[in-house]
Amino acid sequence: MWACDQGLSSTIVNSYEAVPVFANVLQSFLAAQCALVGDHLWPEDATEKVMKDPYYDFIVVGAGSAGAVVANRLSEVPHWKVLLVEAGGNPTIATEIPQLFLGNMNTTEDWGYTTQPQAGACRSYKNKGCAWPRGKTLGGSSSINAMYYVRGNKQDYEEWAANGNSGWSYNDVLPYFKKSENFSKFSLDDDAANYHGIGGYLSVENTERADDFEKIIIEANKELGTKILRDINGGNQMGVTQAQSTTKDGIRHSTARAFLNPVKDRPNLHVMKNAYVTKILFKDASNSIEADGVLVSQNGIDINVKSRKEVIISAGAINTPKLLLLSGIGPKKQLEDLGLSVIANLPVGENLQDHAFVPIYYTLKGDKQLTSLPNIVNAFAEYILNKKGPFSALNPNTVISFINTTDSASSIPDVQHHYFFAGPSQSNVMDAYKKHGVSEEFNEKVSKVNENNFILAVCTVLLKPKSKGRIVLNSNDPYDSPLIYANYFDDPEDLETIINGIKYVLKFADTKIFKDVGFKLHWVDLEACQQYDKQSDTFLECMARETTFSLYHPVGTAKMGPHGDDTAVVDPDLKVKGVERLRVIDASVMPSIVRGNTNAPVIMIGEKGADLIKKDWLENDRDTASDSSLNSDKCQNVSLLSYFSGW
Ligand SMILES: Cc1cc2nc3c(=O)[nH]c(=O)nc-3n(C[C@H](O)[C@H](O)[C@H](O)COP(=O)(O)OP(=O)(O)OC[C@H]3O[C@@H](n4cnc5c(N)ncnc54)[C@H](O)[C@@H]3O)c2cc1C
Numbered sequence: 168m169w170a171c172d173q174g175l176s177s178t179i180v181n182s183y184e185a186v187p188v189f190a191n192v193l194q195s196f197l198a199a200q201c202a203l204v205g206d207h208l209w210p211e212d213a214t215e216k217v218m219k220d221p222y223y224d225f226i227v228v229g230a231g232s233a234g235a236v237v238a239n240r241l242s243e244v245p246h247w248k249v250l251l252v253e254a255g256g257n258p259t260i261a262t263e264i265p266q267l268f269l270g271n272m273n274t275t276e277d278w279g280y281t282t283q284p285q286a287g288a289c290r291s292y293k294n295k296g297c298a299w300p301r302g303k304t305l306g307g308s309s310s311i312n313a314m315y316y317v318r319g320n321k322q323d324y325e326e327w328a329a330n331g332n333s334g335w336s337y338n339d340v341l342p343y344f345k346k347s348e349n350f351s352k353f354s355l356d357d358d359a360a361n362y363h364g365i366g367g368y369l370s371v372e373n374t375e376r377a378d379d380f381e382k383i384i385i386e387a388n389k390e391l392g393t394k395i396l397r398d399i400n401g402g403n404q405m406g407v408t409q410a411q412s413t414t415k416d417g418i419r420h421s422t423a424r425a426f427l428n429p430v431k432d433r434p435n436l437h438v439m440k441n442a443y444v445t446k447i448l449f450k451d452a453s454n455s456i457e458a459d460g461v462l463v464s465q466n467g468i469d470i471n472v473k474s475r476k477e478v479i480i481s482a483g484a485i486n487t488p489k490l491l492l493l494s495g496i497g498p499k500k501q502l503e504d505l506g507l508s509v510i511a512n513l514p515v516g517e518n519l520q521d522h523a524f525v526p527i528y529y530t531l532k533g534d535k536q537l538t539s540l541p542n543i544v545n546a547f548a549e550y551i552l553n554k555k556g557p558f559s560a561l562n563p564n565t566v567i568s569f570i571n572t573t574d575s576a577s578s579i580p581d582v583q584h585h586y587f588f589a590g591p592s593q594s595n596v597m598d599a600y601k602k603h604g605v606s607e608e609f610n611e612k613v614s615k616v617n618e619n620n621f622i623l624a625v626c627t628v629l630l631k632p633k634s635k636g637r638i639v640l641n642s643n644d645p646y647d648s649p650l651i652y653a654n655y656f657d658d659p660e661d662l663e664t665i666i667n668g669i670k671y672v673l674k675f676a677d678t679k680i681f682k683d684v685g686f687k688l689h690w691v692d693l694e695a696c697q698q699y700d701k702q703s704d705t706f707l708e709c710m711a712r713e714t715t716f717s718l719y720h721p722v723g724t725a726k727m728g729p730h731g732d733d734t735a736v737v738d739p740d741l742k743v744k745g746v747e748r749l750r751v752i753d754a755s756v757m758p759s760i761v762r763g764n765t766n767a768p769v770i771m772i773g774e775k776g777a778d779l780i781k782k783d784w785l786e787n788d789r790d791t792a793s794d795s796s797l798n799s800d801k802c803q804n805v806s807l808l809s810y811f812s813g814w
Pocket residue numbers: 228229230231232233234252253254255299300301302303304305306307308309311312313314315316317442443444445481482483484486487490718719720721753754755764765766767769
């Protein structure tokens with residue numbers, strides 16, 4: 168990155184010495200750019216080291232929300248040699264600037280998955296399947312996500328525990344949320360310290376100020392009887408609030424920033440980048456089968472890397488099941504049909520759950536000037552110089568709300584609302600629709616109304632779908648995309664709940680604040696729904712089935728469950744059943760989806776998963792068995808407890 172070369176930067180600045188103001192601006196610009204991008208921020212690629220000595224204590228596959236946490240925490244043990252293998256490269260400038268979040272879709276930082284065409288949902292897409300972006304870079308999906316920091320509902324974890332997953336109740340997992348967190352704006356209620364942590368790696372910021380549109384949305388919710396909440400991650404999740412975000416001083420705080428950047432020079436943590444794991448390697452042990460390495464493909468070369476202790480798969484809810492299946496762990500019939508030898512017959516790829524959402528549009532007459540090029544350039548300059556202004560803000564909007572559509576007294580929400588807001592002809596929003604592959608009809612109709620109007624899309628998110636999908640291999644070629652069957656609205660109750668959520672959104676039209684400001688309900692006039700009366704549920708059902716989107720939260724495809732649960736792939740210690748020395752630690756292990764955005768829960772899973780491994784190897788004294796390179800004196804001097812969390 169040329170701008171981060173100190174010598175070059177000062178040469179450029181010195182040549183403008185005659186114009187000091189310009190020189191200052193330039194200097195700030197270059198410094199700001201270096202803080203945003205540059206190879207110096209990230210661990211260097213360790214391929215050469217791996218080629219020389221391919222033996223590691225632990226191999227972690229995937230440097231995403233969970234994998235980056237696991238690699239950091241395991242390498243806290245100085246005598247453990249840890250390899251993190253990531254299919255993508257370093258984050259780019261577009262991943263680092265919050266407002267540019269939509270721009271990362273369909274780039275090299277996105278795996279660019281699409282669900283299989285479905286008759287009952289996603290019908291406004293050209294190919295009738297929903298877009299499922301997934302991050303392919305250090306930080307994984309936390310490097311391309313929308314940065315909302317939401318933990319879900321207490322009940323989510325109580326349900327995991329009630330289903331036999333001991334150690335995963337709310338009280339069990341809360342310390343791990345707090346452990347990773349550095350909550351930087353501590354002006355919440357007095358009891359905030361019960362729920363938030365300070366001093367962790369992950370910066371979580373609390374938005375302090377609302378812009379005019381955010382104030383309007385909050386007020387409209389209030390008029391409808393929804394409580395204004397200060398802390399969505401505190402004791403009560405029900406209400407409308409401004410979201411907390413994984414950002415730090417105007418820059419995205421992905422798990423790459425949070426967990427890899429601070430330890431990039433740790434000598435016992437090696438990171439292979441642009442390196443794709445195509446297979447888990449196994450060996451026959453006395454009475455069991457054991458994982459003992461992975462096959463990594465980089466620049467067309469296959470490299471065998473060996474693990475002395477464990478292989479940890481953190482490739483995300485799509486690529487984790489894909490890799491397990493390719494390695495012979497999955498439903499026997501599917502593996503045999505594809506000519507893959509069966510290592511373990513487990514329901515890998517089943518139990519897929521996601522948060523679908525349906526947008527309803529409001530419009531407001533607006534001035535194109537607001538989103539004119541000079542205004543955008545000014546906003547960008549403000550960002551580069553001060554990390555402030557629109558480019559530093561959450562895109563689309565900081566407001567989120569959680570309600571229960573059938574029981575207003577309930578403490579458990581059934582829908583969430585996100586509020587996407589776009590200025591007149593705000594091209595990045597329209598570009599995102601195009602990149603998503605929506606139909607010409609849908610794109611043209613939304614673009615047309617956006618030409619001279621602000622558009623507010625109020626998105627109803629179904630929080631606890633009963634419908635379940637599945638992921639299966641398309642072939643035994645590791646470079647072939649798997650087939651994703653999302654199965655949205657398969658269960659009629661899901662449709663009923665989302666329609667109830669839409670009805671709440673329609674009530675905004677009658678609020679005083681929406682009327683005073685001039686917001687008007689706008690139906691995207693889709694041919695498929697023209698035959699229905701707009702007041703009817705059939706019409707709302709049609710709109711839901713036509714304009715289904717994913718909130719990009721797939722989970723559950725390597726389900727955690729106790730021994731005896733035939734639907735589970737891993738046990739509550741996240742160990743793959745029937746295989747030794749192999750764990751899954753990422754979104755795949757969620758037994759059921761949480762009622763909220765999934766990044767924070769996955770980071771929690773990373774923290775807890777790493778601790779389970781430490782406890783297993785250090786407390787149970789298995790640490791000396793197979794590692795001939797260990798220095799035994801050093802081991803004896805190590806206080807085992809010092810490796811565990813300090814809370
Ligand atoms: C566009 C978008 C917006 C979102 N917005 C939010 C939000 O605002 N708030 C929120 O809470 N959640 C959000 N989410 C969801 C959240 O980010 C994910 O649930 C979470 O990041 C998943 O973490 P993970 O560790 O399971 O997988 P990932 O973070 O996806 O990590 C998997 C990693 O493994 C790598 N990998 C995969 N296969 C291989 C292989 N074979 N070899 C080597 N490496 C491999 C990938 O490249 C990736 O880096 C969003 C997601 C997306 C995509």
